Amino acid sequence: MSSVPERSDVAEEHTWDLTDLFADDEEWEATYAEVEERLEDLSAYEGRTVESAETLQAVLELRESIMRDVANVAAYARMRRDEDTTDQGYQALTARAQSLSADASSAASFVEPELQSVDRDRIDELVDADPDLAEYDHYFDDVLRMKEHTRSAEVEALLADLGEVTGAAGEVYNMLTNADIEFPSVDVDGEPRRITLSNFTTLQKHPDRDVRRRVYEAFYDEWAEYRNTVGTAYENSVTADRKLARARNYETAREAAMDGPNVPVEVYDTLVDTVEANLDVLHRHAELKRDRLGVDELRMWDLYAPLSGEEGPDLDYDRAKEHVVEAVAPLGEAYRDRAAEGLESRWVDVYETANKQSGAYSSGTYDSQPYILLNYQDDVASMYTLAHELGHSMHSELTSDAQPHVYSGYEIFVAEVASTVNEALLTHHLLETVDDESFRRAVLDEYLERFRSTLFRQTMFASFEHRAHELSADGEALTPDRLDELYRGLKADYYEPAVVDDRIAREWMRIPHFYRAYYVYQYATGISAAVAVVDRILEEGEPAAADYREFLRSGSRAYPLELLETAGVDVSTPEPVEAAIGTYDEMVGEYESLGE
Numbered sequence: 189m190s191s192v193p194e195r196s197d198v199a200e201e202h203t204w205d206l207t208d209l210f211a212d213d214e215e216w217e218a219t220y221a222e223v224e225e226r227l228e229d230l231s232a233y234e235g236r237t238v239e240s241a242e243t244l245q246a247v248l249e250l251r252e253s254i255m256r257d258v259a260n261v262a263a264y265a266r267m268r269r270d271e272d273t274t275d276q277g278y279q280a281l282t283a284r285a286q287s288l289s290a291d292a293s294s295a296a297s298f299v300e301p302e303l304q305s306v307d308r309d310r311i312d313e314l315v316d317a318d319p320d321l322a323e324y325d326h327y328f329d330d331v332l333r334m335k336e337h338t339r340s341a342e343v344e345a346l347l348a349d350l351g352e353v354t355g356a357a358g359e360v361y362n363m364l365t366n367a368d369i370e371f372p373s374v375d376v377d378g379e380p381r382r383i384t385l386s387n388f389t390t391l392q393k394h395p396d397r398d399v400r401r402r403v404y405e406a407f408y409d410e411w412a413e414y415r416n417t418v419g420t421a422y423e424n425s426v427t428a429d430r431k432l433a434r435a436r437n438y439e440t441a442r443e444a445a446m447d448g449p450n451v452p453v454e455v456y457d458t459l460v461d462t463v464e465a466n467l468d469v470l471h472r473h474a475e476l477k478r479d480r481l482g483v484d485e486l487r488m489w490d491l492y493a494p495l496s497g498e499e500g501p502d503l504d505y506d507r508a509k510e511h512v513v514e515a516v517a518p519l520g521e522a523y524r525d526r527a528a529e530g531l532e533s534r535w536v537d538v539y540e541t542a543n544k545q546s547g548a549y550s551s552g553t554y555d556s557q558p559y560i561l562l563n564y565q566d567d568v569a570s571m572y573t574l575a576h577e578l579g580h581s582m583h584s585e586l587t588s589d590a591q592p593h594v595y596s597g598y599e600i601f602v603a604e605v606a607s608t609v610n611e612a613l614l615t616h617h618l619l620e621t622v623d624d625e626s627f628r629r630a631v632l633d634e635y636l637e638r639f640r641s642t643l644f645r646q647t648m649f650a651s652f653e654h655r656a657h658e659l660s661a662d663g664e665a666l667t668p669d670r671l672d673e674l675y676r677g678l679k680a681d682y683y684e685p686a687v688v689d690d691r692i693a694r695e696w697m698r699i700p701h702f703y704r705a706y707y708v709y710q711y712a713t714g715i716s717a718a719v720a721v722v723d724r725i726l727e728e729g730e731p732a733a734a735d736y737r738e739f740l741r742s743g744s745r746a747y748p749l750e751l752l753e754t755a756g757v758d759v760s761t762p763e764p765v766e767a768a769i770g771t772y773d774e775m776v777g778e779y780e781s782l783g784e
Contacts, residue, residue: 192384192542194541195544201534202505202536204536210260210264216261219261220288222257223254224288226250235298238305238311238314241315244314244318248594254296259553260553261288262282262289264281265278265281267537268282269281273363273543286352290351294348297344300331300334300338300344301338302341303328307332308328324594326595327595333450339435347435354431357421358421358700361421364421365546366546367543371407374402374406383403385547386540389569392491394493400490400493404488404691409691412694414697416668419666419697421703422666422703423660425703429444441705442657442706445706450749451599451747456650459713459716462765462766464647464681469776471684472776473636474683477493478490478685480497481493481495481497495636495779496626498626500627500633501568501626502566503566503568505570505574511614512527512575513531515575515614518726523582523586526585530557530558535559536560537562539562540563558582558585560578562574572634572638576607576610576611577607579611580607586740587740590743591744591745600707601713604713605721605752608642608715609722612635612718612719612722618631632778632779636772646711648678649699649701649708652696654706656671672690673693675694675696716768717757719767719768720756735756739752739754
């Protein structure tokens with residue numbers, strides 16, 4: 189039995205409005221066909237990119253037009269599929285969109301090698317001949333920076349064509365976990381409750397410890413049935429990362445992943461080293477939880493349990509929206525009003541429904557409104573997820589308003605700052621304005637959990653991912669048993685006061701972000717930078733908020749570390765990470781001071 193509603197049972201106002209992308213599937217098909225035809229027009233420019241300023245401008249404009257349409261096609265198909273991951277019609281549209289994206293990348297693959305075939309002086313000559321090209325100045329610098337790692341036009345076209353193949357492991361994993369695996373039901377408060385990827389963490393917060401244990405055991409026992417499939421998928425994903433890195437003249441997949449946004453690998457090592465040197469603060473939180481729960485041993489099914497031992501207050505979606513909008517007021521009236529308007533304009537697909545994509549994300553394109561996928565659970569954690577994803581969406585809105593398409597994207601490294609700034613502001617707002625002691629405890633507990641899961645847990649993931657890549661590079665097979673062993677050792681180090689069992693060693697199997705190489709560390713650097721930004725805004729007021737808004741408006745017009753300097757943060761040093769850990773430690777102490 190499942191308590192998850194069908195999509196048809198959800199009110200329209202609580203679903204996203206994808207007509208901002210395409211009115212219907214027929215319009216999608218028409219755009220798809222148009223893009224296919226225009227790819228030949230782009231290919232006709234091959235060999236001519238830098239022959240004149242006029243030609244260069246034409247190539248860049250045509251490529252942009254095509255890629256904007258491709259982005260719209262891909263976003264619509266994927267979000268329709270995510271409404272019901274078992275819908276084979278939209279699975280097919282998604283596959284076709286991915287194929288079109290690969291074809292477009294292949295058709296455009298000659299542009300950057302041809303730009304790299306000349307020096308900066310020639311680029312400057314072209315810009316002098318057509319001042320409109322000056323808009324691309326940072327783009328040209330970035331392309332020339334990557335010259336060493338860009339192959340010939342023929343090889344670049346081949347690599348683009350292989351995009352569907354190299355990403356296949358992640359697609360297989362996604363379909364397995366969201367469409368095929370059906371987790372068992374457990375008895376919760378006298379009713380059978382189906383475990384899902386979306387409600388697992390919520391069920392792990394249940395006040396009945398026996399319910400938490402049974403949910404935990406049933407969940408991870410089900411994963412055990414798929415360990416060989418998931419292990420094979422992950423090993424192939426790591427292998428693809430390594431081979432693609434070598435194809436682009438990098439020694440490691442980490443260098444390749446971090447060189448794209450121009451983030452030094454030392455930032456990664458600094459994060460891991462700093463966090464692992466301060467695990468005593470995480471242990472303090474775990475010991476507080478063991479004490480407040482009144483248990484002799486803190487078990488893995490206790491990690492998400494509220495410190496009070498009770499479920500937090502119910503919080504309906506409308507009230508959560510109000511709290512979030514009020515919380516972002518320090519970012520300025522225009523920011524707050526735009527956020528409020530978006531939440532009333534069907535940006536958000538709110539509730540969990542049968543076979544809906546699990547988790548949460550912010551999506552959309554340069555030409556569309558933002559879109560937010562939630563699986564709202566009527567609790568404080570879901571409110572924080574709304575704040576988090578709204579941060580991403582507002583980042584996209586401000587960037588799209590201020591930047592041309594070429595700079596409209598932004599790296600994940602800075603994206604996670606925008607999301608966690610909203611979380612921190614929400615915490616400050618609620619602790620200052622809410623009188624209900626139970627709610628205040630729930631808020632403080634939730635923020636502590638988000639600190640734990642974002643700063644410490646994501647760093648643990650980063651350490652696991654990097655070690656797995658190193659093992660693969662050394663020729664060691666990434667078998668499920670070896671991955672279990674590696675993960676269990678890290679879990680024991682990070683959660684020393686807790687009992688680490690065999691089931692939690694499989695947790696690596698349920699982390700979809702491992703299929704995006706060297707992605708997860710950015711959550712931890714993001715929360716560190718966000719804490720510094722919020723501290724500055726609350727201390728200095730509008731001048732600091734203006735700097736932060738400028739950061740949001742900048743898109744990818746500069747490199748991530750330079751953008752963060754605009755907001756007043758230097759993440760090349762350990763200081764932001766150490767300061768964030770200090771804030772976490774203070775909040776643990778604040779909860780301790782609340783008494784039983």
